[in-house]
Amino acid sequence: MRRWSASTFSLFADVFGVLFILLILTSAVYWFVQRPVFLLKGVDVQVEGNKDAINVKDVAQVLDGHIHGNYFTADLSEIADQFKRIPWVRDVSIGRVWPNQLQATLYLHHPIAVWGDEKLLAEDGTLFVANQEIAESKGALPKIFGPVDRRMEIYKQYQAFEDTCRKLGYDVTSLTYSEYSGWTLHFKRPEGKVIKLVLKKGENSAQMDERLIKIIESLPAISAQIGAEPTELDARYEKGIAVLKPAPEEETVSPEDTVQDTGDKKNGR
Known part of the structure; x- marks a missing residue:
């Protein structure tokens, strides 16, 4: 039967000691991360561009059911992808604000023309479908x-x-x-x-x-x-x-003239 030397036992003891410490640290970190204080309380949204193009309803609709986790575990890329579903949004910058907030900046398209019957043409060449009245609120395109x-x-x-x-x-x-x-x-x-x-x-x-x-x-x-x-x-x-050459404009007869003419005929004039 093979005998284990004292040095071998010492090595195994050291390894198990390190593993035990790592387990304790991991548990402590997990416990800390899961504290209620880190549960997300909201997303602070800032808009760079025509602020009339984005409203609270748009933001709430795209984020509904897509904010999971807390300050440490929230998937920022997924949230950014949801923001990009809003037609006006060109790009998104999103970060964490200690201890339970997220902050997102939405960079909007700048429309320079109406393309075709429905789309807007942005200055970077992007075509997107959005409210043309909002796009032309500061002047016709x-x-x-x-x-x-x-x-x-x-x-x-x-x-x-x-x-x-x-x-x-x-x-x-x-x-x-x-x-x-x-x-x-x-x-x-x-x-x-x-x-x-x-x-x-x-x-x-x-x-x-x-x-x-x-x-x-x-x-x-x-x-x-x-x-x-x-x-x-x-x-x-x-x-x-x-x-x-433009077609000549037809002369129009007002209702008053029509009534007067009818009355004159009845009077034998």
């Missing part, structure tokens, strides 16, 4: 249409058109790009009617800008020639522009 993979190129062209139009007293309301029909620009004076202008594709931004300036500067002459400001201009031709 331009309407942008076209192939989704060219959205930022279309927006940059809108900016170029807008800069040119503003210098000449007009505002751009929408811009559409189509591989078939080219660029369709809608612009107007602050208190005027919208004018539709079609420019052919293939020209670079500088060429289109030069052509736009010439067209806007020629609008008074065109209006004088046709007797009214045009509603549509097609500038895809090499020599000349196709102009659509």
Whole structure:
């Protein structure tokens, strides 16, 4: 039978001693972590961006059933993912506040245009669906249409058109790009009617800008020639522009005039 030496017994004693101490420490840490004082009492939410876009109901809805554990054990990445379900949220920063709070900062998208019929275009190129009335609470956004993979190129062209139009007293309301029909620009004076202008594709931004300036500067002459400001201009031709004259407004008859006329007929006048 093999005999154990004193040194071997001493080694085993040391190992078991260390394990016992680790067990005691682990139990103490577990006991400490589970104290009621560390139970989460709430999340302090701060918003960087349009604060009207986020309300308490939105936050409560996305967090419902997703906050587990306490100050030490709460899964911050899971909570951040829930915040990102709110359409306006671009990014989230979340941390712990001793001894029982969480603090989250929500960084919101900054919309720069309305894309298509439903979506908003953010300055980083993200498309998201959110309340357009809130997005336009501080001013109307331009309407942008076209192939989704060219959205930022279309927006940059809108900016170029807008800069040119503003210098000449007009505002751009929408811009559409189509591989078939080219660029369709809608612009107007602050208190005027919208004018539709079609420019052919293939020209670079500088060429289109030069052509736009010439067209806007020629609008008074065109209006004088046709007797009214045009509603549509097609500038895809090499020599000349196709102009659509607005339809004449029909005269309306007021109800008072109708009653008076009827009465006159009855009186034989």
